[in-house]
Amino acid sequence: METSGRLQTSTNDELRPDVHVFFSILMLPSDRRNLEKISLKLLSASRTSLSDEQDEDLNTAVLKLLQCSASSCLRYLYPPIKQCRSGHCLCLSCSELPRPICPQCSTPLIQARNVALEAIATKLLAACKYRSEGCPEAMPHGYSMLAHEMQCHFRLHSCFAGKCKWTGTVRNILEHMESHHRERVFLGSEKVFKIKKINNREDMDMMFLFSCEEGDFWVKFIYSKAETSFFGAVQYIGKADIAGKHRYRFEIKTSGDESESLYTFSRRTHADTTNFETIFNNHDCFWAPINIAKYFAENDVLSVKLNIDYIGN
Numbered sequence: 001m002e003t004s005g006r007l008q009t010s011t012n013d014e015l016r017p018d019v020h021v022f023f024s025i026l027m028l029p030s031d032r033r034n035l036e037k038i039s040l041k042l043l044s045a046s047r048t049s050l051s052d053e054q055d056e057d058l059n060t061a062v063l064k065l066l067q068c069s070a071s072s073c074l075r076y077l078y079p080p081i082k083q084c085r086s087g088h089c090l091c092l093s094c095s096e097l098p099r100p101i102c103p104q105c106s107t108p109l110i111q112a113r114n115v116a117l118e119a120i121a122t123k124l125l126a127a128c129k130y131r132s133e134g135c136p137e138a139m140p141h142g143y144s145m146l147a148h149e150m151q152c153h154f155r156l157h158s159c160f161a162g163k164c165k166w167t168g169t170v171r172n173i174l175e176h177m178e179s180h181h182r183e184r185v186f187l188g189s190e191k192v193f194k195i196k197k198i199n200n201r202e203d204m205d206m207m208f209l210f211s212c213e214e215g216d217f218w219v220k221f222i223y224s225k226a227e228t229s230f231f232g233a234v235q236y237i238g239k240a241d242i243a244g245k246h247r248y249r250f251e252i253k254t255s256g257d258e259s260e261s262l263y264t265f266s267r268r269t270h271a272d273t274t275n276f277e278t279i280f281n282n283h284d285c286f287w288a289p290i291n292i293a294k295y296f297a298e299n300d301v302l303s304v305k306l307n308i309d310y311i312g313n
Contacts, residue, residue, distance in 0.1 A: 240271035250286035
């Protein structure tokens with residue numbers, strides 16, 4: 001069939017009506033049915049995409065309304081949701097600050113909870129606050145998300161150096177420490193600390209990063225003059241459930257020709273979500289009173305050995 005004479009386009013590249021009729025005549029019934037099926041699928045997909053987009057926009061919009069009114073916080077609200085007399089809502093942490101006033105309008109907080117917002121908050125799907133750092137988690141908003149964010153693998157860590165304002169994820173800690181605090185970094189899982197002036201010891205606070213094949217660890221060793229004791233502990237930097245798969249061991253000893261004395265402490269590494277002050281206050285760590293340290297010291301120097309091992313489950 002000769003068709004070349006009929007296939008002509010107008011100046012705006014649109015097919016003439018007679019061309020549409022021509023293609024319709026050439027198309028078999030089965031082809032027309034297939035085309036109709038394809039058209040229906042495309043229409044359905046378009047409607048679904050539009051619906052999902054509208055739902056996502058609504059979810060996002062409502063989540064923004066559920067942010068804490070404190071400009072320095074802006075966390076998503078979750079039950080219990082407190083509010084001020086003007087109606088500004090605060091997260092639990094901000095509502096329990098020493099001054100019970102609204103940070104936005106300075107009016108007093110009231111005891112009544114916003115139960116309507118609480119009901120909405122538990123229904124919405126919220127993304128982890130560290131999504132921009134790479135966390136893919138999203139879940140119904142509430143305590144479960146808060147618990148996740150507290151130990152999220154992508155959460156931001158602060159540098160322990162007093163004047164350093166750096167924050168970053170766990171994968172960037174070693175790079176930062178080696179670039180700015182190289183003297184506080186040890187590569188490996190074993191180190192002997194030499195502590196001088198045992199007989200006239202003042203308060204001491206030492207903190208280091210240990211980086212080995214098993215991961216990165218914060219190590220803190222202090223002397224408290226008020227308690228006349230040394231304390232030492234090790235935190236695993238990362239997920240809390242992995243912290244329990246490692247063990248640290250502090251050891252001090254003295255050797256003689258005839259005998260050897262040994263003082264040790266060993267436990268699973270702490271999660272980095274538990275701060276060192278709490279660990280030391282509970283004595284859930286290496287703990288050596290000053291009289292023990294003096295007994296093991298040689299020439300007024302105490303040698304303390306630290307090992308970090310992977311022990312699995």
